[in-house]
Amino acid sequence: MKVLVAVKRVIDYNVKVRVKPDQSDVDLANVKMALNPFCEIAVEEAVRLKESGVADEVVVVSIGPKAVQEQLRTALALGGDRAIHVETESMPDSLVAAKILKGVVEKEQPDLVILGKQSIDSDNNQTGQMLGALTDMPQGTFASKVSVEDGSVEVTREIDGGLQTVKLQLPAIVTTDLRLNEPRYASLPNIMKAKRKPLDTLSTDELGVEVKSTVKLLKVEPPAERSAGVKVADVDELVDKLKNEAKVL
Amino acid sequence: MSILLIAEHDHQALNPATAKTLTAAAKMGDNIDVLVAGENCQAVADEAAKLSGVSKVLVADNAAYGHQLAENVAALVAELGKDYGHIVAPATTTGKNFMPRVAALLDVAQISDIIAVESADTFKRPIYAGNAIATVQSEDAIKVVTVRATAFDAAEQGGNAEISAVDTVIENTKSRFVGEQLAESERPELTSAEIVISGGRGMQNGENFKLLEDVADKLGAAVGASRAAVDAGFVPNDMQVGQTGKIVAPQLYIAVGISGAIQHLAGMKDSKVIVAINKDEEAPIFQVADYGLVADLFDVLPKLNEKL
Ligand SMILES: Cc1cc2nc3c(=O)[nH]c(=O)nc-3n(C[C@H](O)[C@H](O)[C@H](O)COP(=O)(O)OP(=O)(O)OC[C@H]3O[C@@H](n4cnc5c(N)ncnc54)[C@H](O)[C@@H]3O)c2cc1C
Ligand SMILES: Nc1ncnc2c1ncn2[C@@H]1O[C@H](COP(=O)(O)O)[C@@H](O)[C@H]1O
Numbered sequence: 001m002k003v004l005v006a007v008k009r010v011i012d013y014n015v016k017v018r019v020k021p022d023q024s025d026v027d028l029a030n031v032k033m034a035l036n037p038f039c040e041i042a043v044e045e046a047v048r049l050k051e052s053g054v055a056d057e058v059v060v061v062s063i064g065p066k067a068v069q070e071q072l073r074t075a076l077a078l079g080g081d082r083a084i085h086v087e088t089e090s091m092p093d094s095l096v097a098a099k100i101l102k103g104v105v106e107k108e109q110p111d112l113v114i115l116g117k118q119s120i121d122s123d124n125n126q127t128g129q130m131l132g133a134l135t136d137m138p139q140g141t142f143a144s145k146v147s148v149e150d151g152s153v154e155v156t157r158e159i160d161g162g163l164q165t166v167k168l169q170l171p172a173i174v175t176t177d178l179r180l181n182e183p184r185y186a187s188l189p190n191i192m193k194a195k196r197k198p199l200d201t202l203s204t205d206e207l208g209v210e211v212k213s214t215v216k217l218l219k220v221e222p223p224a225e226r227s228a229g230v231k232v233a234d235v236d237e238l239v240d241k242l243k244n245e246a247k248v249l
Numbered sequence: 250m251s252i253l254l255i256a257e258h259d260h261q262a263l264n265p266a267t268a269k270t271l272t273a274a275a276k277m278g279d280n281i282d283v284l285v286a287g288e289n290c291q292a293v294a295d296e297a298a299k300l301s302g303v304s305k306v307l308v309a310d311n312a313a314y315g316h317q318l319a320e321n322v323a324a325l326v327a328e329l330g331k332d333y334g335h336i337v338a339p340a341t342t343t344g345k346n347f348m349p350r351v352a353a354l355l356d357v358a359q360i361s362d363i364i365a366v367e368s369a370d371t372f373k374r375p376i377y378a379g380n381a382i383a384t385v386q387s388e389d390a391i392k393v394v395t396v397r398a399t400a401f402d403a404a405e406q407g408g409n410a411e412i413s414a415v416d417t418v419i420e421n422t423k424s425r426f427v428g429e430q431l432a433e434s435e436r437p438e439l440t441s442a443e444i445v446i447s448g449g450r451g452m453q454n455g456e457n458f459k460l461l462e463d464v465a466d467k468l469g470a471a472v473g474a475s476r477a478a479v480d481a482g483f484v485p486n487d488m489q490v491g492q493t494g495k496i497v498a499p500q501l502y503i504a505v506g507i508s509g510a511i512q513h514l515a516g517m518k519d520s521k522v523i524v525a526i527n528k529d530e531e532a533p534i535f536q537v538a539d540y541g542l543v544a545d546l547f548d549v550l551p552k553l554n555e556k557l
Contacts, residue, residue: 016511019376026381052282094349095358118493123376129349136425138320141346144486151373152288154427158486159342160440160495161259165427166318172423178476178493179486215358218371219384226518231530235552238524238542246522246539248444248501249468249557 001148001170003046003055004110005080006101006128007039007062008091009071010121019222026220036070036228040078041176045146046114047079054148056119059108063100064091069199076194077186083199086207093213096123098130103207105135110171112153117142117175125248128175136167142177168217250334251280251304255326255348257339258285258293260315265441266339268300268403270396274337275302275404276366277392282307284329284415286322288315289333296411309415316345316426323350331355333391334369340395348395357389364400378492379515399440399519412521432487436462438487442471444501445520447490448483449475449513451506451527451546455483460550461505467557473497473517475507491516506546509534 011017012032020027033041049055060080062068065088072083086100105113119124132139140146140155144163147154148170156163158177186194204211232238242249252274257264267283274281283297286309295310303538307329313321326347330336336351338344340362347530352359364382365373371386372394439445446468448461458472465472474488490497492515502520507513509525509532517523518537525538528545542549 011377013512017380018382026377093358095356098353101385120345120492121377123378123492125345125360126349126352126361129323129346130353130359132319133323133350133353136423138421139346139350140424141319142342157342159429160487161556162429162431162485162487164316164429167425167427169423177486179480213358214388215360216386217383217390218386220376221382221384223375223379223382223518226523226537228536229358229523229541231535231543235542235549235556238540239553239556241540242501242522242524244500248522 001055002057002059002108003049003109004105004113005042005046005058005060005075005165006110006113007043007060007071007075008036008116008119009033009062009064009068010036010119013037013120019220023219023221025217035074036116038118038176040183041178041180042114042116043075043078043080044181045176048181049148059084059110061086061101061104063088063097065089066173071153072199073194074186074199077191078184082197085199085201086204087201088204088211092211093215094124094126095130096209096211096213097127098134099209100204100207101127101131102134103209108214112148112170112172112174114174114176117177119134129172137171137173139173140166140168141175143174144177144179146180250278251282252278252335252337253330253333254281254283255344256283256285256293256297257341257343258287258290260287260290261292263293263296264341265298265403266341266398268524269398269401270339271300271302271404272339272401273363273366273396274335277335277337277369278306283472284309284326286314286325292494294412299406301405301408303408303410305413306410306412308412309417311418313418313420317347318424318426319347319350320421320424321419321551323347323354325417326351327354328417328419329415330391335392335394337394337396338366339398344395348393355391357391357393358387359393359395360385360387361395362397362398362493363394378511379518380511394446397496399496432485436465437469437472438469439473439490439495440497442499443469444468445473445497445499445509446470446503446505447473447475448478448505449507450477450481452478452483458484463479463554464557467554475513493541504534505550507534508532
């Protein structure tokens with residue numbers, strides 16, 4: 001079984017972004033970049049499927065400028081077998097990313113495609129579901145458990161009310177939630193090995209996808225700041241303030 | 250152009266997020282039709298018809314929509330939605346699951362999780378875990394939008410919309426529902442509660458959440474948690490508040506033994522009043538708290554329970 005994993009390069013989750021003074025966007029100059037945490041979980045899940053003998057190949061794919069090759073190397077160091085870089089000038093929107101991934105799916109014919117549930121930069125939470133619609137594959141989003149058996153995959157999903165389990169016929173799409181697994185760290189020997197693993201580059205022309213966006217970013221502002229309030233000495237003072245000052249009790 | 254709003258419900262009652270999403274939809278234009286897709290869901294349709302500002306309620310009542318499988322619901326919504334100018338749903342896990350499929354089927358972008366409507370085609374939405382607010386304009390003929398319900402007030406009652414049945418049944422053969430484990434609680438629902446009290450890693454274990462629950466019951470509050478508390482297995486996943494959990498904006502949010510990571514703040518910093526109880530006076534949660542109490546939570550919670 002072949003597993004395709006889509007990974008995105010994003011700002012490191014520990015970094016607090018700042019808005020540019022001209023409000024055109026956030027400032028990403030000299031900011032630490034990393035693999036999207038949900039994509040790291042996606043790679044880990046695929047690698048575990050391979051280690052348990054369910055999958056025999058893990059292909060990782062990333063779309064974006066040349067710099068995304070850094071995250072592809074990380075994904076290879078975590079256990080991916082080979083990588084595909086689809087080069088675009090800037091990060092595409094989710095719909096364009098899904099169209100490009102559809103092209104990669106047609107080329108690679110994977111049995112399972114694993115994506116993160118959301119990018120922590122755009123917080124879109126769209127690409128996996130869109131890819132599902134475009135390829136007519138069933139989807140198991142926000143997965144906290146994945147088990148593959150005879151031509152199907154059972155996915156336990158984190159939903160607002162608790163958990164839901166669905167069974168999907170392969171090929172299928174899975175998007176990862178945080179509790180699916182705990183990703184490993186790449187060891188130094190594996191980082192070295194990853195440098196020699198194959199990394200192919202594709203253009204969007206080869207996949208027949210036009211990179212354009214129908215959503216214009218007009219402005220980016222900092223959120224309304226909350227100012228720190230007061231410290232109270234004890235429970236009595238707290239209850240008094242909540243009753244008489246904030247009037248919320 | 251009219252607006253198609255997809256109702257969120259459990260087949261028996263309308264989820265409060267729908268009335269809030271209706272308020273957002275009303276700012277995009279008029280002529281709002283509500284689609285109730287479900288199984289034995291007539292009661293939901295009746296409820297939706299009473300919301301003020303609804304023109305028509307469409308009911309697709311069929312087993313195919315019984316578990317809100319994204320494949321079926323998205324195909325139905327895309328089919329019905331192609332003649333509308335906007336397709337709108339709450340950004341709940343249900344909406345997040347099927348709406349991007351709708352957008353892709355219609356070959357348009359989706360605008361996720363909006364917190365303000367500037368005009369029919371321009372919206373504000375948080376990005377980077379709420380550390381920035383983007384204003385975006387859609388050039389698509391059909392705008393597919395999910396709405397952060399906590400950012401809008403609920404639409405009023407008092408409507409009397411006509412209800413009509415939709416016969417379209419779209420059932421896929423590739424995905425099927427196996428089962429679900431739903432949390433049962435007598436307490437109010439997290440995302441619509443007036444008061445939320447959440448515990449973090451500082452609670453140490455699941456049993457200690459009893460201390461929070463006692464206080465919650467006195468206040469009529471919902472109980473939430475940080476990701477650390479959920480990951481450690483203290484409480485179930487549906488209690489997680491944050492960037493990747495639930496977004497809450499109650500009148501009062503009490504954070505107990507939570508440090509205040511940006512991913513947690515993203516889910517609660519629009520609460521009206523925030524209280525933080527933490528023994529570390531340097532904890533970042535104090536930077537957003539209106540009232541901070543630097544103390545051991547195991548001393549504070551029993552006292553608080555007594556005082557209320
Ligand atoms: C992609 C991604 C998404 C994430 N999404 C979310 C999310 O949606 N929601 C979320 O919450 N987190 C999320 N996180 C995790 C987040 O970064 C933090 O790790 C998490 O919020 C920490 O939880 P905590 O505050 O309970 O634990 P800690 O940071 O360990 O804090 C525990 C606090 O308890 C205090 N404490 C300990 N004992 C006591 C005591 N006896 N009395 C009083 N205080 C005490 C300590 O001083 C400390 O401040 C996400 C992370 C990533 C990478
Ligand atoms: N540029 C990209 N390259 C590779 N994968 C992507 C890209 N954009 C989105 N994805 C995948 O889609 C998931 C969800 O992204 P989003 O819909 O942007 O929140 C990510 O976690 C990735 O798995």
